[in-house]
Amino acid sequence: MGLRISAAALADRLSDLIGPRASVARGVLDQHGQSESYYPTLPPDIVVFPETTQEVVQIVRLCAEAGAAVVPFGAGTSLEGNAASVTGGVCFDFARMNKVLSVHDSDMDAVVQPGITRKQFNAELRGTGLFFPIDPGADASIGGMASTRASGTMAVRYGTMKDNVLALEVVLADGRVIRTARRARKSAAGYDLTRLFVGSEGTLGLITELTLKLHPVPQATSAATCGFDNLHDAVDTAIALIQSAVPAARIELLDDVMMRGINAYSKLGYQEAPTLFLEFHGSEAAVIEQAQTAETIAVEHGGRGFAWAKAAEDRSRLWHARDNTLYAGLGLRPGARAVITDVCVPISRLAECLTETRRDADEHGFMAPIVGHVGDGNFHMLILIDPANEGEIAGAKALQARMVARAIAMDGTCTGEHGVGLGKIDYLQDELGDAVAVMRSVKAALDPHGLMNPGKIFAGGARP
Incomplete structure (x- = not known):
């Protein structure tokens, strides 16, 4: 469905409703057409900043009358182009609804x-x-x-x-x-x-x-890091922790490439090897017991350099480094953008999926650090590319396609947590088959004119 009135006329009507909280300023539009992903800027025609549910209702009704796309926007941290305005329309920035x-x-x-x-x-x-x-x-x-x-x-x-x-x-x-x-x-x-x-x-x-x-809030918290000679041993340690009923709050894995990145970005001195980041929550006695069990299991699987971070400032430094892996990864190739992708597999297949993906990236010449939530079988790869190099982009997409096919063949999913957005549309049918048609039926029932965040999850709706 195309716009029934011009974008300028719709902007005027929205301005009458919420005043300057409806913007057509080029800088604002471009800001809302970007995210952390490598996709090109896809800006909306108008950005609105509602403050109440009633304002959202009124704006949505105006959009429905005008045939304008409705695109929600949060903090702009999505990784699969989830909030890109592929057909223009009205972007709803919810920053003022933050109570x-x-x-x-x-x-x-x-x-x-x-x-x-x-x-x-x-x-x-x-x-x-x-x-x-x-x-x-x-x-x-x-x-x-x-x-x-x-x-x-x-x-x-x-x-x-x-x-x-x-x-x-x-x-x-x-x-x-x-x-x-x-x-x-x-x-x-x-x-x-x-x-x-x-x-x-x-x-x-x-x-x-x-x-x-x-x-x-847990009474006590303790964190630790432990390095390994290879990814397989690190994943086997994570599996053993879970099978031993150790109630870890976090079990994160960073490969040697990512460890090199966080050392440089966060000015740290970790060994540049596959490394588990662990955290335990509970009573003082429980945390001590969990920590001792985890260290024993890690050593049995070849872990070395087990280091505990008990003080709050040490834990904060550790998890700050983990939270900034995107920027640490990008720092490994200045000027690059990242094709950021994730898959999730049954944990028994995780080591196989991880090592094959690591080998695939290396054999095709990509710098592609890996970080994983290995406690639930999920991992992410940042494929670093020159955004102006079409060959690199095509190669990165092919690498992603092989990674996804590998995960689905292992009874996994094309996305553990990023969502489908623009980046995983091509894989949904392979993973879910006829269930995608059921999803389309639900979409048609609730959004018959296709105005709600068009072009996401399903094919179609790309801006001409």
Whole structure:
């Protein structure tokens, strides 16, 4: 569906509604057409900054009347072009909807607006004895994390966004507002609409409110690093930790290439070898026991240089380095951009998938550091390319395609946490077959005119 009125006329109507919070400034448009990915800038025609659900409703209705695409935007940290405006339209920047609406300490849940980032949210929770554990590395917005079904470093213990979202308020394509559930911890009342919208990448509606599970701040925390001669031994250690019922909060793996990157970027002195980053939560006694068990298991699998970080500042330095792996990786090739891709496989196949992918990248001459949430079988590769070199881009895409095919052949998935966006559309059919047609039916039922974040998840909708 094309615009029924000009973009300028729509901008005027939006300005009448929300004043200067509707922008057509070139710098603002370009900023909202970019992300951390290598994709070219795909800006919207208009950017709006709503402050309430009612404003979102009014703007969505104007977009529906005008036939304009509706594209949600959080913190701009997505990695698969999830918030790119491939057909122009109106970008909804939720930065002004960033409040904690309520915290229910005794129920261990909170209600928040979508624009609040995970770090802002946890800062607001300080003093309650509770925290929100989902940590994708970047300081992403909570709404964006729900939209892409994010997970991150603590998923092995606390689960992913789908496990920690109790309910949503969503504005549909026709301007209706629905609540997907109440605050109860479980329900058998009809379809699970909450999980339908978690991971839908804004293609079914705009999330305007989230009810989230919270968790007690652990009494004690300890972290450690341990190097290995090869990726296989590091993954085998992670598997053994899980099979031994050690309740690790984080089990992260950085390969030797990524370790070289973080040493340079964060001014650290780690050995440049495949390295596990571990963290344990619990009582003082439990953390000590977990740490001792982990060290024993690591040594049995060839681990060396086991180093504990017990002080808060040491743990902060360790995880700050881990959270900045994107920039550390990019620093290995100044001026490069990264084709950032992830897959997830059953953990028993992880070592095989990782080592074959590492070998593939090396044989084809790519500098491609790897970082993985190995506790749940998920890993990421940053394929560093010259964005002006079409041959390198094509080679990187071919490397990604082989990585995905390898994961799917192992009964894994083309994306563990980045979402489909623009980058994984070609692989969805291979992974899910006829289920994709069912997804299209759901999309058609809720968004019959195809206005909600077009061009994502499914093929079609690219800007001419």
